[in-house]
Amino acid sequence: MSSKQARSEERAEHWIGAALAAHERGLTLYALRLLGDIERARDAVGETFLRLCKQPRDDVEHRLAEWLYTVCRNQALDVLRKEGRMSTLPAENAADIQSADEPHTAAIERRECASRVMDAMEALPNNQRDALLLKFQQGLSYKEIARVTEETVGNVGWLIHTGLKKLRDRLGDEAWKGIEA
């Protein structure tokens, strides 16, 4: 192998490594929401990064988050479609994946308020929840979300507006305070 080739491979590895470090956890959380169990979520995310390795860097890097969430989402939806079901993570499982190294009581408190918000999130229609997660958990813009979910930008705006409003209506001020604590 020529040294030039070795260098270019090293760079490629470095690029993928950086993408992995930046997005691995966010993607897994997102896939977990869609798929409901960690093993399948990991499969979907793993597959997404394997696809990424195949992409020309210049084509993808400037829209990396959008690309990753699109591919990951399609992976997850394919799994659901193949299994003939479209369900999402039940609230109790969401609580189970809270960080293990938190102090015990803090974890319980957090879990309680988390589960209130999670319940409210769960009660939303799939497309609203999806848009809220991509916006507020993954930090994607309306335009990026539109491309990931194949919705129009206007629709995304409406989904986020409506989803956020429903959350506020359902939770009231108390639940929100609990989160800040």
Place this chain on the structure above:
Amino acid sequence: MSTRREDTHPADDPIVTAYALGELEESERAAVETRMAADPRAAQAVAEVRRAAEQLEEHLAAQSAPGLTDAQRERIEGAARDGGQRVIVGRFGSGRWKRVAAAASVVMVVGIGALLFQRRFAAPGEEWLAARRASPGSGAVTLGRAERASTAARYGGRTLTTKGAPAPSSESIIGAFSVEGEAESFGHVTDGLVDDLSGEAYDPIDGNPFLRAGDAPLSTFSVDVDTASYSNVRRWISDGSLPPADAVRVEELVNYFPYDYAGPDGPHPFATHVEVAGCPWEPRHRLVRIGIKGREIDEAGRKPSNLVFLLDVSGSMNDPRKLPLLKSAMGMLTEQLGANDRVAIAVYAGAAGLVLVPTPADNRWAILEALERLEAGGSTAGAAGIELAYEVAREHFIVGGNNRVILCTDGDFNVGVAADGSLVRLIEKKAQSGVFLTVLGFGTGNLKDAKMEKLADKGNGNYAYIDSRLEARKVLVEQMGATLETIAKDVKVQVEFNPLAVEGYRLIGYENRLLAARDFADDTKDAGEIGAGHTVTALYEVVPVGAGLEVPGLGPLRYQENGRPTNAAFDGELLFVKLRYKEPEGDESTLIEVPVSDAGGSFFEADGELRFAASVAAFGMLLRGSQHLGKTTLDEVADWALESTGDDPGGYRAGFLELIAATGELRKE
């Protein structure tokens, strides 16, 4: 973003939310800021959205996620080193590869496709299809070609028709079959494969047979712009099963793809292009392609629309692939419409009702809000809904405009006028009012494909099957003109074959669009519509005279070789294409005539559009188990498609290559 109603409370306005989240362009920002200055409620709404967003972000950030396993990370790092090549092909081979993400480039698909085809499709299609048909454990043997032809003849070719896409439960399958006879004797269906008990009952209905040009010089059919069969077939294959033969309507597969034909420059609303080339699956035969391209209508030239959506919200629509997909499809469509267009929404379930009175289409929020309120439940009273929708459409009829009812359903009408016959008659009567019909099919399981196709056919309309948002985008955004704007109606094609040049011929597909020869000039006989920018493609397989060939399935005649020819027959023409159409609001048809000669070019010299159409037709015939394909393999079909993808705007042809690849995987399993 579109206009909002001035009386909307700022807290209910998505624009205000978008502003608070920093999602607006500068010009839009200024408008909201003006509003905030004038209305303290707007300022308060912005502050509230920001607070809620911050809290939600904080909460979601507190969720910690487990990442990948070390083994997974190692694999990815390994793949990064070798550019992913080995790994991707490996995934492909494992059968888990499903589809290339929307973001992946066409070039990549073609590249992988080429690799895959070399490796995988070695088995001849005939053997494979025959093996698929033989039922293991029932003692049935693989039927040879001749035996299949004879059983097809025994069942009259068309007697046993499986209509639509059976669900993977045997009870609903029998229900979905339209069988003129006893349903009990036809075995069962598992996992999408038709397993027969006798080895013959599910023998496929072969496509149109070869006809002798001397006996039957005229071939007449109605154009078909439906595309539902392709997306339905794709859904079957991506769900991991091969579709039943009768879910495959070859002309709908071919017409799913846009073709690059030149538009009309004369007085007619569409242009007709006829090309003759070698037939790829039988090189001694000729392939005739009739291509029709409807006039394009740009945004400014679009007629105002009066659209009445008739949405099925019955219990059977309560499925992620139905109602939610429907809502999102409607959202996309609404975004394409403007202030001159009107949208109304009627629903039907147990009872029919109007949930949105005709509303200017630029009031998107009102439309989206009405959609969001919809919930599925109750049984389906289709007829009452249809009555209501046509009534609303007629009341708000726009003269010279596009008046259309858009029926969105899984077709499972089960209350009221449910019998196919009376529903069809109802639609037929309604169609006379000048209101066109679009049928959008949703969902799986109890999709009543045949019923929906028939409704669209009789209702001066078209039928598309929506299996994904991508498909919704194709039908309702990219091809909105073709779907919603009729430029010619009752379009009929009649081809006269010159018996001095043509021994025999076969129309590929269009089996349920055939017309009697005398219906061609009969303006009271309904036929298909062409939409703006639409392309329609029909293929004939022709057996030329003088090659010492027999017409397959028909022996030589003892007393005659040909009818007595006219002088024109000696001009060397192969055939004569005639088309008739009416203007969208006209009653009298116009005739177009195109004489066609054969320059003798081979298949590989033909233009890419013809070659691609031929590959799709061959794929359809392969899925149907057609006996006309000879020893053609999926591998060859893939090659023809690969070499004719052209520019592929929209990437649909790349998607077809994936579908072939997935079919290859299924064949292996």
